[in-house]
Amino acid sequence: MPKADSREFEIKLDTQLCFAIYGAAHAFTRTYKPLLEPLGLTYPQYLVMITLWEDDDQPVKAIGDRLGLDSGTLSPLLKRLEQSGLVSRKRDRDDERLVRISLTEKGSDLRQKAVEVTKAIGRAVGCGMEEAAALRDALITLRKRMNERD
Amino acid sequence: MPKADSREFEIKLDTQLCFAIYGAAHAFTRTYKPLLEPLGLTYPQYLVMITLWEDDDQPVKAIGDRLGLDSGTLSPLLKRLEQSGLVSRKRDRDDERLVRISLTEKGSDLRQKAVEVTKAIGRAVGCGMEEAAALRDALITLRKRMNERD
């Protein structure tokens, strides 16, 4: 039994929740990478495309709120998606501060291939829907608690 | 009930486990950041320090295996830790391919402050030990399954 003294308190990597999350996050990106490569997307770009498939024609800010990313991340990312011909960027006529991001036809069509990626990931995760859903909800709860406290 | 056709299959961001992990990982780094700043560490640097507090004088490769990072990430990171005076880097005498990383006295001493960070994170997570441990184990299992399949 370790003493309460700071000099004796152990910091064990394997017991830390944060390290488990860190590792799982990397495992996911590694699993996604080869699946998204044929679509010409990185994982964050894939997330942006999902938000657009859910709701087309959104301002950058809305996408950022949805994904928890700021313009420093999104501006160059969206420029790359535009370069790939998947989205278009136009100023909102009524509020010229806004840049609205819309799917091109190519971007819209990509969704069909993305569905296969989602299914492949489901197989890679290799656990039941309920188990995955429970884990997901626990993580969402955790995130909310952490965001509240600071 | 959506049809099995790819054109109809929905990809809902909020139902995706990967997005929950992605978000939780970012929430953790955001929570760690202000706590680690006084120590002059980033979160990945903190992970490296933990592995060294557990086992001093390790080759770069061993640290990489432990954390799942490669030399492309570790080389510059370790150089910054050396710059901060927390670690030293010396070639192994017996096998000159290896660079052994050791804690300096300053690096060793930092552990006491790190203990307080760990405790603060525990409070921020704001859930019981058993709950956190269960979540952690579920994530470790998930990671293992994903790494096996590719």
Next chain:
DNA sequence: CGTAACTAGATTGCGCGCAATTGAATTGCG
């Protein structure tokens, strides 16, 4: 009306994270 506060997006700078390449040291095999 006009200025101050606010908001949206872009840019810069820095630190990962990872693939690919390089170079040096070591091991293995004929």
Next chain:
DNA sequence: CGCAATTCAATTGCGCGCAATCTAGTTACG
């Protein structure tokens, strides 16, 4: 022994992720 294959670390290049700063457009308030 000698050469090929392997291993380790460093480097390069690219894409996030985020803080800080900047510019332009909008809103609020006197």
